[in-house]
Amino acid sequence: MSDRYLDFANSGVGHWLTGALGLPQPVPIDRDPVRLARSALVADAGGGRLGGLLTRELERLGVARAVEAGADALIVDATGCATVAGTGELYRIFHDSLRGVRPNGRIVLLAHDPAQAPNEEAAAIWRGLEGFLRSLAKEARRAIAAQLVYVPVEGEPALGSTLGFLLSGRSAYASGQAIRVGVAAVGPTGQKRTVLVTGASRGIGAAIAESFARAGAHVVGLDMPGAQEALAEQAVRLGGSALALDITAPDAPGRIVEDARARGGYDVIVHNAGITRDKTIARMDADRWNAVMEVNLAAPMRVTAALLDAGQIRGGGRIVAVSSLSGIAGNVGQTNYAFSKAGVIGWIQRLAREVAPAGITANAVAPGFIETQMTAAVPFTIRQAGRRMNSMGQGGQPEDVAETIGWLADPGSAGISGEIVRVCGQSLLGA
Numbered sequence: 455m456s457d458r459y460l461d462f463a464n465s466g467v468g469h470w471l472t473g474a475l476g477l478p479q480p481v482p483i484d485r486d487p488v489r490l491a492r493s494a495l496v497a498d499a500g501g502g503r504l505g506g507l508l509t510r511e512l513e514r515l516g517v518a519r520a521v522e523a524g525a526d527a528l529i530v531d532a533t534g535c536a537t538v539a540g541t542g543e544l545y546r547i548f549h550d551s552l553r554g555v556r557p558n559g560r561i562v563l564l565a566h567d568p569a570q571a572p573n574e575e576a577a578a579i580w581r582g583l584e585g586f587l588r589s590l591a592k593e594a595r596r597a598i599a600a601q602l603v604y605v606p607v608e609g610e611p612a613l614g615s616t617l618g619f620l621l622s623g624r625s626a627y628a629s630g631q632a633i634r635v636g637v638a639a640v641g642p643t644g645q646k647r648t649v650l651v652t653g654a655s656r657g658i659g660a661a662i663a664e665s666f667a668r669a670g671a672h673v674v675g676l677d678m679p680g681a682q683e684a685l686a687e688q689a690v691r692l693g694g695s696a697l698a699l700d701i702t703a704p705d706a707p708g709r710i711v712e713d714a715r716a717r718g719g720y721d722v723i724v725h726n727a728g729i730t731r732d733k734t735i736a737r738m739d740a741d742r743w744n745a746v747m748e749v750n751l752a753a754p755m756r757v758t759a760a761l762l763d764a765g766q767i768r769g770g771g772r773i774v775a776v777s778s779l780s781g782i783a784g785n786v787g788q789t790n791y792a793f794s795k796a797g798v799i800g801w802i803q804r805l806a807r808e809v810a811p812a813g814i815t816a817n818a819v820a821p822g823f824i825e826t827q828m829t830a831a832v833p834f835t836i837r838q839a840g841r842r843m844n845s846m847g848q849g850g851q852p853e854d855v856a857e858t859i860g861w862l863a864d865p866g867s868a869g870i871s872g873e874i875v876r877v878c879g880q881s882l883l884g885a
Contacts, residue, residue, distance in 0.1 A: 457825075457841060460848050480847030481597040484558040487857060489623035491526035491560055493518045495551060499544040502531030504564055507610060511617050523554025527621055532565045532583065533605065536576040548590065560621050561600035563587050567634060570607040580604075584632050591630040591880050592845045599629040609637035615866030624861065627854035629845055630880035638869035647671045649863070650710070650720050652701060652754075653727030655681035655688065657826040658776070661852035662724055665860050667692035674713065674720075676701065677727070701727055701753040707760035714766035721768050722863045723761065725754040725775040725798075730828070732787040743790045750794035755801055762809065772863040773809070773816040775802050776855070779878050782820055795820070799874050806872030815871035817862045822878025824850045846879035 462468035463479050472479050494517050496508055508529060512519065517527070528551055535544055555561060563583060571577035583602055591600035601620055605611035616635050619625050649666045653659040654675030663673045673694035675685050685696035697713055699706055714720045728750045731742035754775060761767050780788050781795025798818055806816040823840035841849040855877050861867060862875070 457848055459838070459841075478842050478847040480842075481557050481595070483597045483626045483846060483848065484623055485626045485851065485853060486623040487853075490515060490618075491517050491621040493520040493525040494527035494529050494621070495520040495523060495525040495554070496529045497531070497547045497551065499530055499532040499535045499547055500540045501534030502564070503533050504531045504605070504611075504613075507613060508617075511613055514614070515618055515621065517621060523551045524556070525554065525559070526556050527560040527562065528552070528555050529562045530564065532563055535565070536571075536579055538575065538579065541579065541582075544586075552590070552594065555594065555596075555598055557596040557598070558623075558626070559596075559598045560625070561590065561594060561598060562617070562620050563590075563600070563602045565602065565604055566607050567604040572607075587632070588630045588880070592882075595845070597626070597846060599625055599627075601625075601629065602632040604632060604634045606637055611635045612638045612866065612869035615861060615864045616870070618866075619857075619861040619864075624857035627846065627850040627879050628858055628875060628877050631875055633870070633873055633875065636869040636871070647721035648674065648714075648717050648719070649722040649724065650674045650676060650697075650714070651724045651726060652676045652757075655684040657828070658821070658824060658852045658855050659726045660688065661856040662726055662859055663688060663692060663694070665853065665856040666722070666863075667694060669860065671722070672717075674717070676710070701757065702748045706753065707757050710757055711760050711764045711766055714761060715764065719766045719768045720761065720771065722772045722774070723758065723767065724859055724863070725758070725773075727753070728776060728778075728794075730788065730791050732791065734787050735789045738790065746790040746794050750791070751797045751801070754798070758805070767809075767812075767814060770813045770865070770868070771815075772867075773802075773805065773814065774859045774862050775816075775818045776859075777802075777818045777820040777874060779820050779822040779876060779881055782874075782876070783881075802874070803872045810871065813868065815862070815868060817870060817873045817875070819855055819858050819862070820874055820876045820878070821855050822850060822876065822881045824852060824855060824877075826852060844879035844881045848879065850877060850879055 463472045565580050565583050568577045568580040587602040649671045651663045654663045655677040663675050666673050675688050676697040679698045682698040689696040731746050775798050777798040778795040780792045784792045802816050802818045858877050
């Protein structure tokens, strides 16, 4: 759906008028998935330990090292910053260099995980970086995305896939996030993966299916029987398969296990299927409550448990569930939806511990305002608020969610598990 305000604010007259009135002036987002930062200014905020690793990874990605401000990316190693006095160097770096980051650029701040802090001061500083980074992301503007990456105190973190994602157009609508990357071996590479995507026939689900197919995966698209025609057309177009069934049906877990077994197991499971049945709780009937809880929460848990019990998620596999910003911040008229999506977060965080011995990861994405058929039906004023009330000043696109899921499902993302990544342009509410 077109965003007329975005177009107007970037026209000659519109840019002048919105500036004169003090209105938002969002910069169009460059989402080109193959676009990578051409140059990066790398700075050390006080004796960081990641300099050698960053040099190797940037060389591998083909990103040139800038020698002064004025680059596509600013990467700051703050692993050596553990005291209040030491934050002065962090201030100096960003004070001098922030304005030199180009529009649609990237900021990556790396620090140690506060859970592993050796003392109270270090814990305060490392946790304080989250508030710093999120404020910085809002000040950067110009469609610049900024992220904080926490790494373990010891061992070499598996940063390859994460840096590749964060420095590319794929991460355009994920900003202001704190992401934990552990020490882990890279998963199996070079083989054709089999990916199950639920709710695959349209919107975000269709974008997820297309993204995995472009990456060479065999996509099994699952949706309701009523979407069978759309699923079949998608399967032909993507060279994948279609699985038309009601995910809440009693026999659904068994049928999905049978499909997985026929394919030698799934490598990736993406739980995208979801519904809304909005009413304030005083006006909500039990059917609305039960339907949302079944589709959004109970069914994904049942299906995943069945696949794990049957050994049909391969070692090194990936489980990614779609939560929602509503599950984090809540929303009027969505007690059922917010409950289910917050439940997805709790489930994924626990599941990540359960599947770790098999080398399987479990993560979730929490989209904000994404331009889909559903949001197109939202009243005009609410739709505009959803678009503007984030650091990017515009709505996200289904491919923003799809690309983030693709990163979490990457074989090189074995060090990321139990994370909840918000794809919301750094929403000003609940982010």
